[in-house]
Amino acid sequence: MFLSKSRTLTLIALLASTPALALTQAQIAPTAKLPDLVARVDIPYDSFTLANGLRVIVHTDRKAPIVAVSVWYHVGSKDEPAGKTGFAHLFEHLMFNGSENSPGDFFEPLQVIGATDMNGTTSFERTNYFETVPTAGLERTLWLESDRMGHLLGAIDQKILDNQRGVVQNEKREGDNQPYGMSRYAMMEGLFPEGHPYHHSTIGSMADLDAASLDDVKAWFRAKYGPNNAVVVLAGDIDAATAKPLMEKYFGDIARGPDVTHPTVSVPTLSAPKTIEMTDQVATTRIMRLWAVPGITDKDIVPLDVAATVLGGLNASRLDNALVRREKLAVSVSAGIQAMEDVGMLIVSADVRPGVDPATVSKRLDELIADLLAKGPNADEVSRVATQEVTDKIGGLEVVGGLGGKASRLAEGAVYANDPAHYKAELAAYAAATPEQVTAVARKWMQRPPLTIVIKPGQRAGYEEAKPAPAKAPPVAAAKPAQMAENKKRIPMPPIGKDADLHFPKVERATLANGMKLLYAHRDTVPVTRVSFAFDAGNAADPKAKLGTQSLMLSLLDEGTTSLNSEEIAIAQERLGASIGAGAAMDRTSMSLTALSANLTPALALYADMLRNPAFAPEEVDRLRNQQLTRIASELTRPQGIATRILPPLLYGPAHGYGVPFSGTGDPAVVKTLTPADLRAFHDAWLRPDKGTAFVVSDLPLDRVVTALNAGLGDWKGQGPAGSKADTAPVPAPKPRILLVDRPGSPQTLILGGQVIAAKGTDEISTLLAANDVLGGDFLSRLNSDLRETKGWAYGVSSIVNRVDERMPFFLYAPVQSDRSGDSIAAILADTRAFLGPKGVTQAERDRTIDGKIRELPGSFETGADVLGGMQRNFYAKRADDYYDHLADRYRAMTAADLDASIRAQIKPDELLWVVVGDAAKVRPQLDQLKLPVEATTLPGGDK
Structure with a gap:
């Protein structure tokens, strides 16, 4: 609530311990000036284009022996034809499943290299793949990326397609299963008319994913994934003189693809206000107002974003101050723009405080929007938005890779604006924004009819499920390996160079x-x-x-x-x-x-x-x-x-x-x-x-x-007795069983198993953590490889050793498709028992895990936040300040037998306690087949 400066302090406030003198506004006035901050945001780069059309951008940053590799293809869900929704995202998954000259999971060679920040994402307009690797592994990384750009199709077969289709459908279920999760479809379908390239979500529909064929996949790749439709950014311990011959060597022989024509896109305007009402398993009603607005490079997008941020994006935004602080009508609010290449969505949202009439909040929301459009923001509000934007960009300069680092920033500008330095134009626009300009642009776009979406507590509508998987015929021996079908000989995978040492x-x-x-x-x-x-x-x-x-x-x-x-x-x-x-x-x-x-x-x-x-x-x-x-x-x-x-x-x-x-x-x-x-x-x-x-x-x-x-x-002192904790109380004896929580209509089941292990967080547990990586701690682990990559029942499965000071908990986490709930627990137990028994860590798993851990060390402390976290971990685990400098030697000494011994001493799969959250009518019969007691449980403060 807003309180005037002349407010009367409460007795509680007057009794505050060791109060400092009252803070004045002069004491918290900023010293840094906005133009000086803008000038600090600079990512110098060189660029060149190969004969096949591949654009390459190089930024040099020698702070660590690492290089970010970011590959952006200018293709996304807006390019999908009717009946092929979700196809771009499905293809992103397929490109992680090996190429002709490197069959198998793409993450495996990257892990051996010591890659960090490795992943891929798909949006409406682009698909990107990124990893940050030690300099010694750069050449091998370029070989791998070029192999999937130019030598992919022979590695994709029906089995891989079927598996990744199932993974993507489980990713869709996982998102849809969250509260408010179904609103993303209503947003796109409500704002953009049928046939508009942005009418459907990137994840797509179950029916279209079911219908995707192997021929579709290959045609999509040939049409969209040529080097002339891609940008590669290298950022870090690299320069253009070094990069150019490497890019020619590994990417130069890839044939140019067809010229890609993207669909013509307009920014639609609703003919009249439109409302979509939904019910969902949510805690409170959410009210959303949405408008379709221009895309990233439009001159109106920055002032419009300033208006939205003033409305609901600042901590002291108009909506926060009115609806949350003063009037207490909402528990949270937000406003901002989801900016895309051709269009954007301006989204204003308020979560109604329980007990308040949503109609009252809806009315006040419209009044506050109208007030902003009538009077505009003040100069201080505009300046605060610009300062926030510049500060965020300065923070991003610490990171060379990932989704928000310097490589990504340069790639985004190159793909969307044909200018890697487009971020400079954006920042200049924020710094130059005036209240008058912001007001005019906000009126232009926000005085049009809005789309309103209201999500109320209640039961969900029926869920669109995938078709049951067809019965699998017995495998037929192929005349030659599938990956050779379209293979062209190329130079062999290069070796990894000399490992760099970490100096914390x-x-x-x-x-x-x-x-x-x-x-x-x-x-x-x-x-x-x-x-x-x-x-x-x-x-x-x-x-x-x-x-x-x-x-x-x-x-x-x-x-x-x-x-x-x-x-x-x-x-x-x-x-x-x-x-x-x-x-x-x-x-x-x-x-x-x-x-x-x-x-x-x-x-x-x-x-x-x-x-x-x-x-x-x-x-x-x-x-x-x-x-x-x-x-x-x-x-x-x-x-x-x-x-x-x-x-x-x-x-x-x-x-x-x-x-x-x-x-x-x-x-x-x-x-x-x-x-x-x-x-x-x-x-x-x-x-x-x-x-x-x-x-x-x-x-x-x-x-x-x-x-x-x-x-x-300096003069701050404690008052009264200090607190004490009960974190060493006896832990009860294990009582293995399954506790089932009914969540009707859930398209997915959440499985969480746990036990308290003997090890403490202050013990030296690096060997245990490495062993757990093999079991379930990383993408290539036994559990994830089985339930995701082999069976296709989950988007991701993991095992977690949760580091706390005293005896630590061990968890097995698996969101799985509902019809495989019982099978998944059985598979997790079978895999874990085998791992802890006759099928322990193999030499290949040991080498892959340990080599990767050693090589990723130099890139693990790239940012100040990383260093801060490392200092804290060392301090609370009672380790030396230079612990990380010697961790590579500790890893090198670990054998497969050491890893086995460390985890077998801790994990007891027959003592696990399981919590299962899902649709009990579908799940209970499956659980009853397991040799474990099953109990329905009541939530604290909830229903059974």
Whole structure:
């Protein structure tokens, strides 16, 4: 709620522990100027084009011996003809299943290279594949990417197509199974008319996926995937002089493909306002207003995005301030543009606070939109949006690869704007935006009739399922391997070069004036400082009789201090380009700051005020309590949320600190009763210098950081007794069984198995983690390879060793198609028993896993956030600061027998407790076939 500066402070606020002097607006005024920030965003590049039309862009960044390889094909779901929806995305999957000269899963050779940030995605207009690899593995990576660009079709057969069709359909089920998951189809179909290239979603329909044939696949590849329809970006430890002969060597012989003609696309306007109403298993009603708007390169897109962000994209947006803070009609709001090549969607959304009439929220939503269009934003709002945009871009300069790094930024500009440096034009447009320009553009596009989608709590409509898989005929021996059908001889796969050594940044130590220990590492890649105060608290510290106290307390740290109200705090962060957040894991509670180093002093002043002087004003406590209750209700509509609320308390027992729902949101009956005094007591017992350690990564020197921290926190002292935890209470004996939660209409079943193992997080568990990677910890693991790649029953299956300080939990996680629920548990158990018994780690699995882990080390600490995380892991696991410098030697010494011994000592598959969330009418008969007791269970605060 907005509170005036003349407000009367509550007694709770007056009694705040060791209050600092009231923070003034001058103390949190930004130092950095927007033009200076814009000038810092620069990704210099060279480019050249091969004779076959392949465009190549090279950016040099020598901070680490790694290179990002990003391959973008200018083809996506908008290019799909009628009856072929989902085809581009299906083909993305097929291109990960081996090529003519490298048959088998594409991830396998990449893992051996030591690739990180490797994946592929499909959008409406492009399909991209990306990986960040050690420099020593670059040449092999280029060979692999060129083989699937120019030598793919002979490796694709009916078996691979059928398998990946099933994987994609399970990916679709997984997304559809989430609350509000079906709204994505209504958005596209409601905004864009039948026949429009953007009328259908990228994931496609089950019927069209069922109908995809092998001939369709090959025709699609020949028509769309030529080098002349692609861009390759190399970013990192590479230069153009080195790159050009390599690209000629590996890509130069690929024949040019047909010229690709993309469909003509217009931005449609609805003839009249249109409303689509849906029901779903959701916690609260969601109201959405949508407009079709121009695409990425249109001159209107930046000012229109500024308008949308002012409306609902800032922390102190118009919608947040009115609907969430002041009037308390909504629990969350948002507004922004999903920008695509030819069109975009401006989406405004409000989740109605339970108990409030949705019609009231809908009316206020329209009034607030109308007010923005009538009066426009003010100069401060426009400046805050531009600062946020520039700050995000500066942060992205740390990363060479992935989806948001420098390679991706250059590729996006090249594909969509024919200009790799298009990001500069975008930033210049944000910096030059004026209230008058933003107002005019917003009126132009948002005064047209909107599409309204309303999703209310209730039962879902019937689900479109895939056709049952046909019975498989016995395999027929082929005359020659399928991959040779269209194969052309080429140079052999090149060897991997000499491995580079990791040199973790030097860690320095200091002590703040309040006695708090500080660990510091210097990184000057970007002008950014990251600060994290980590306290020995976490979910394990939540009072057993008042579960949810910590979560509610943390949510209020940015909702008002003795000097500033919640709106003022949000505005201050936006002006500074800073991000301050609080969160908790099982053992630790953290408050973190990421700020432009030029604004560090005012950002730390704000950070210190929020940490030391939370007001816990009663009206704000009531508002955030309702939001937390809604989050709990939302957890109970999500399969993952249901399972992770039920399983941990049963594994650890009610007396153990870890015997709580892992989300930390607590017990709804308790949350309803929490008072400001409860929150104050938890804050004072746990968020205090004697419970905390400071971690900093910055381009600024240590002495400047210490001086800045002491200015706001040097005299901060703990008040009253410190808290204590119950994280060493006895763990109950295992009671293996299946707990079934009925979620009618679910197209997929969520399976979560778990047990408490003997190992603690402070043990040296690198061998155990490597062994778990072979079982289920990475994409090529036994479990994922069986249930996804062989059987096609799941989009992904994994096993997880969850690192906590005391005895750790082990989980088996499998969202699977409903008709294979029982079979999947049986398969997981069979695979796990075999792995722990007669079919342990093979030498090939050991070599692939260990070689990959060694080679990925140099790329594992590319960003300041990575370094900060590494420092924290070392500190809390009681490891030396240079632990990562010697980890490669530790890996090299591991044998397959070592891996087997480490995991066999921990995992007992016959002691697993299972939670299964799905449509009980379909699932229960399958579970009854297993040799385990099956019990229907009741959700905490929910129904059976």
